[in-house]
Amino acid sequence: MxxxxxxxxxxxxxxxxxxxLAALMTLxxxxxxxxxxxxxxxxxxxxxxxxxxxxxxxxxxxxxVVRGIPELLVIYLFYFGxxxxxxxxxxxxxxxxxxxxxxFMVGTLAVGIVAGAYQTEVLRxxxxxxxxxxxxxxxxxxxxRLLMLRRILFPRVxxxxxxxxxxxxxxxLKESALISVTGLAEILREIHIGAGSTDRPFDxxxxxxxxxxxxxxxxxxxxxxxxxxxxKGERQVAGxxx
Amino acid sequence: MxxxxxxxxxxxxxxALEVLRGVSLEAAEGEVISIIGASGSGKSTLLRCIPLLEVxxxxxxxxxxxAIRLRHRNGHAETADRGQVNRIRSTLGFVFQSFNLWAHMxxxxxxxxxxxxxxxxxxxxAVAEAEAIxxxxxxxxxxxxxxxxxxxxxxQRTAIARxxxxxxxALLFDEPTSALDPELVGEVLRVIRGLAEEGxxxxxxxxxxxxxxxxxxxxxxxxxxxxxxxxxxxxxxAEPVTERCRAFVMRHLNR
Amino acid sequence: xxxxxxxxxMVKLLAGVPLTLELTxxxxxxxxxxxxxxxxxxxxxxxxxxxxxxxxFALRGTPxxxxxFLIYYGLGQFAFVRAGVLWPFLRQPFWCAIxxxxxxxxxxxxxxxxxxxxxxPPGAIEAARVSGMSGALLYRRxxxxxxxxxxxxxxxxxxxAMVKATSLASIVTLMEISGIAYAIISETYRALEVFICAGAxxxxxxxxxxxxxxxxxxxxxxxxxxxGA
Numbered sequence: 001m002x003x004x005x006x007x008x009x010x011x012x013x014x015x016x017x018x019x020x021l022a023a024l025m026t027l028x029x030x031x032x033x034x035x036x037x038x039x040x041x042x043x044x045x046x047x048x049x050x051x052x053x054x055x056x057x058x059x060x061x062x063x064x065v066v067r068g069i070p071e072l073l074v075i076y077l078f079y080f081g082x083x084x085x086x087x088x089x090x091x092x093x094x095x096x097x098x099x100x101x102x103x104f105m106v107g108t109l110a111v112g113i114v115a116g117a118y119q120t121e122v123l124r125x126x127x128x129x130x131x132x133x134x135x136x137x138x139x140x141x142x143x144x145r146l147l148m149l150r151r152i153l154f155p156r157v158x159x160x161x162x163x164x165x166x167x168x169x170x171x172x173l174k175e176s177a178l179i180s181v182t183g184l185a186e187i188l189r190e191i192h193i194g195a196g197s198t199d200r201p202f203d204x205x206x207x208x209x210x211x212x213x214x215x216x217x218x219x220x221x222x223x224x225x226x227x228x229x230x231x232k233g234e235r236q237v238a239g240x241x242x
Numbered sequence: 243m244x245x246x247x248x249x250x251x252x253x254x255x256x257x258a259l260e261v262l263r264g265v266s267l268e269a270a271e272g273e274v275i276s277i278i279g280a281s282g283s284g285k286s287t288l289l290r291c292i293p294l295l296e297v298x299x300x301x302x303x304x305x306x307x308x309a310i311r312l313r314h315r316n317g318h319a320e321t322a323d324r325g326q327v328n329r330i331r332s333t334l335g336f337v338f339q340s341f342n343l344w345a346h347m348x349x350x351x352x353x354x355x356x357x358x359x360x361x362x363x364x365x366x367x368a369v370a371e372a373e374a375i376x377x378x379x380x381x382x383x384x385x386x387x388x389x390x391x392x393x394x395x396x397x398q399r400t401a402i403a404r405x406x407x408x409x410x411x412a413l414l415f416d417e418p419t420s421a422l423d424p425e426l427v428g429e430v431l432r433v434i435r436g437l438a439e440e441g442x443x444x445x446x447x448x449x450x451x452x453x454x455x456x457x458x459x460x461x462x463x464x465x466x467x468x469x470x471x472x473x474x475x476x477x478x479x480a481e482p483v484t485e486r487c488r489a490f491v492m493r494h495l496n497r
Numbered sequence: 498x499x500x501x502x503x504x505x506x507m508v509k510l511l512a513g514v515p516l517t518l519e520l521t522x523x524x525x526x527x528x529x530x531x532x533x534x535x536x537x538x539x540x541x542x543x544x545x546x547x548x549x550x551x552x553x554f555a556l557r558g559t560p561x562x563x564x565x566f567l568i569y570y571g572l573g574q575f576a577f578v579r580a581g582v583l584w585p586f587l588r589q590p591f592w593c594a595i596x597x598x599x600x601x602x603x604x605x606x607x608x609x610x611x612x613x614x615x616x617x618p619p620g621a622i623e624a625a626r627v628s629g630m631s632g633a634l635l636y637r638r639x640x641x642x643x644x645x646x647x648x649x650x651x652x653x654x655x656x657x658a659m660v661k662a663t664s665l666a667s668i669v670t671l672m673e674i675s676g677i678a679y680a681i682i683s684e685t686y687r688a689l690e691v692f693i694c695a696g697a698x699x700x701x702x703x704x705x706x707x708x709x710x711x712x713x714x715x716x717x718x719x720x721x722x723x724x725g726a
Contacts, residue, residue, distance in 0.1 A: 170558075
């Protein structure tokens with residue numbers, strides 16, 4: 001037990017500081033990917049809801065393809081091909097030279113695009129769940145479009161979207177471990193390196209377990225708290241959280 | 243002669259509410275007993291105690307002379323012998339208000355399920371007997387249909403067939419027509435009347451006063467967990483002795 | 498975007514399909530059995546419920562890749578494992594992957610089945626009890642058949658998720674579709690074309706599996722079809 005604490009502690013032979021930095025890296029790349037996912041998800045949901053057949057088809061293609069392909073392949077695509085693609089894109093726009101994607105950007109884009117496909121469905125479902133009457137009432141009192149979006153639509157969509165958004169966040173957090181194949185110094189990579197460099201691999205992997213459990217559990221609390229806040233004013237059906 | 247079903251001094255409470263306050267009854271072989279009373283009077287609970295769907299807090303239950311072993315632990319009652327309970331249950335036929343058919347099985351499969359898997363009878367025999375029973379309740383052509391595709395009356399007749407297939411020594415009906423549309427009530431009552439005419443031992447909890455008056459040899463009026471009055475149908479339904487029974491029957495017969 | 502290269506890549510990737518399907522079906526099959534046991538355990542015994550909830554929490558709250566690494570690289574730390582009767586299996590990447598995938602899908606599966614168990618109408622159970630059924634007979638004839646039918650759509654999704662999960666086996670050297678894809682990409686650097694081929698292959702597999710699950714659902718639930726169908 002004592003030797004375990006020495007292993008993961010903050011002493012000279014301890015991996016504690018690397019693991020702490022790795023945890024911060026996991027959180028950052030997950031947050032960046034989640035944000036990217038929200039952007040794609042909003043675009044996708046808007047495409048499906050807009051009424052335009054072309055936009056709907058494009059969004060449908062996006063969600064079906066991305067949800068049917070392993071995330072690992074998407075990461076390989078951006079890791080091996082991302083720089084090529086970006087350079088080609090830059091050349092199209094008249095810029096010469098090499099445009100590279102670093103590991104953080106690869107991870108953000110890959111996991112973000114996958115998360116976006118799931119967010120599309122979450123946001124679309126949440127939008128459809130908002131009773132049409134509430135939007136009508138906002139128009140009836142003369143709210144301008146922007147005001148209505150900000151004061152009525154956005155909070156109501158959020159209330160229905162939060163559970164799904166919480167699930168997507170948990171997904172992103174776990175998928176960030178796949179980014180380790182690019183060499184990014186997040187939790188799994190550091191754990192793996194540590195495990196390989198000592199004769200105590202199991203101890204390292206168990207530590208990794210606990211780190212991820214800490215992150216997912218804490219995230220769970222935060223999202224449940226947010227859900228509770230978003231339910232204010234709603235009648236609680238006995239024994240059920242609406 | 244041993245009674246087919248006998249209960250003595252049953253008490254049952256749910257939390258603070260005392261639903262049965264010392265009820266006793268005896269059904270001889272071939273007797274048809276109807277049990278009437280207001281909602282909350284305890285009549286369903288009384289019936290459900292017999293196959294131990296509810297376990298009474300105190301009192302005795304005897305089926306065909308065999309006493310059901312009960313145990314009292316931490317101030318609450320439970321059955322002492324699971325094997326005995328299952329065996330006793332398979333000698334009784336119970337028909338629920340909401341039919342409770344098994345949705346994933348056809349009519350025929352519902353009827354042969356207990357005979358084959360609980361009573362361990364050979365499948366071919368069970369099927370032959372089931373088909374005869376279905377013929378009797380008028381559902382021979384529905385043997386391969388699923389409950390979801392049947393009307394309420396057909397489902398309840400299937401439930402009755404399922405109870406009959408177990409060759410029960412007594413049939414227990416818990417408000418068999420209360421969940422049915424009025425037009426479908428008749429077909430179910432017809433089947434129950436036929437069974438009474440066959441001489442089966444039956445206990446029927448019901449709101450159908452006219453039917454109960456016609457079909458039973460003995461009627462019990464349950465009032466707030468106690469037997470308010472009991473006697474032949476001529477008395478209970480036409481000339482009740484007690485004030486409460488008279489008020490109840492007046493209110494319900496004029497529907 | 499060379500058609501010849503695409504065709505050649507496709508042929509190479511097809512060689513990985515049997516392993517992908519093996520990993521998927523063995524782990525989902527074993528995992529489903531374990532999931533039923535876990536769901537029943539959770540519903541019966543108080544201590545069991547706590548154990549199962551912890552198991553599900555631990556496996557759903559951590560990345561599958563970490564679970565694979567823990568089993569493949571981590572178990573070898575212990576002398577008693579290396580000396581044990583299971584070591585010939587546990588030192589092989591294939592069996593480690595199967596074990597990790599099975600344990601993982603069992604966690605998700607047990608929640609799906611738990612939902613199915615909760616959806617069984619109490620009336621159907623009461624009718625079975627009053628006919629003298631209890632215990633294993635009750636579960637086998639009434640509760641599980643109804644619970645599983647209810648759980649099928651969600652379990653179909655889990656099957657698709659597991660097909661994608663098998664791609665992680667490539668990281669521990671197994672040459673299923675993603676493993677072969679990685680080899681081709683790291684040689685040729687033609688990431689987009691290989692991605693398109695491998696992606697199309699996975700999409701095809703998932704499409705066919707979805708169809709198969711839908712057919713299974715239809716076959717098992719004639720009682721939910723409209724009358725006369």
